[in-house]
Amino acid sequence: MSADMSPDTDTKSRHLFGHGRLSYIQxxxxxxxxxxxxxxxxxxxxxxxxxxxxxxxxxxxGDMIGAWVTDCAASREPGVLPYIYVHDIDGIVERIKAAGSxxxxxxxxxxxxxxxxxxxxxxxxxxxxxLARA
Numbered sequence: 001m002s003a004d005m006s007p008d009t010d011t012k013s014r015h016l017f018g019h020g021r022l023s024y025i026q027x028x029x030x031x032x033x034x035x036x037x038x039x040x041x042x043x044x045x046x047x048x049x050x051x052x053x054x055x056x057x058x059x060x061x062g063d064m065i066g067a068w069v070t071d072c073a074a075s076r077e078p079g080v081l082p083y084i085y086v087h088d089i090d091g092i093v094e095r096i097k098a099a100g101s102x103x104x105x106x107x108x109x110x111x112x113x114x115x116x117x118x119x120x121x122x123x124x125x126x127x128x129x130x131l132a133r134a
Contacts, residue, residue, distance in 0.1 A: 022064070025082065028075065029055075029068035030122045036068060038121050042095050043084055059084075074123040081117070083127035089114050092128055 017023040029035035032055035039045040044060035053070045086092045089107055096118045097103060104117040104125055115129040 025064065025066040026069045026072060027066060027120070028072040028122055028124060029070060030074070032068040032070060034121050038099055038101070042092065042099060043086070068122075075125060076119075076123045078125045081125060081127055083115065083129045086128050086130050089116060089128055089130045093118070096128075 027035065032050070032052060036045075036047045036055050036057065039057065040047060046058045046060075048056040048058055048065075050056045050067060054067050056065070056067045058065050093103060093107060093116055099121075101121060102119045104119060105115075107114050107116045109115075109132060110129075112132050113129050114132050115127055117125055117127045120126055
């Protein structure tokens with residue numbers, strides 16, 4: 001087994017992210033600064049710098065990194081549909097609407113979850129979810 005997949009706890013052989021874990025995503029954007037403001041305001045993502053074509057971010061947990069990029073088409077009809085975990089789905093949906101973005105599917109139960117989908121400022125369909133309240 002290679003060092004990056006080993007259960008070895010030696011910090012010299014450990015990587016920033018665990019093997020097989022989703023850790024980076026590029027989100028298509030028409031305007032990376034507008035997209036960055038939306039995700040920072042709604043979800044608390046941190047902007048890490050870049051350019052007008054590629055602006056990097058870290059999510060609110062610090063566990064996911066990525067960038068808004070202008071060289072990819074927006075995902076108006078999702079194939080892969082990313083969902084962002086939130087603590088107050090109803091409040092987040094209201095903030096998304098107040099920011100001028102469209103709610104594609106209003107909050108609905110899915111098993112023991114509540115989920116909704118929306119379009120971000122570039123038209124990408126994204127989702128939000130939380131555990132259903134007892």
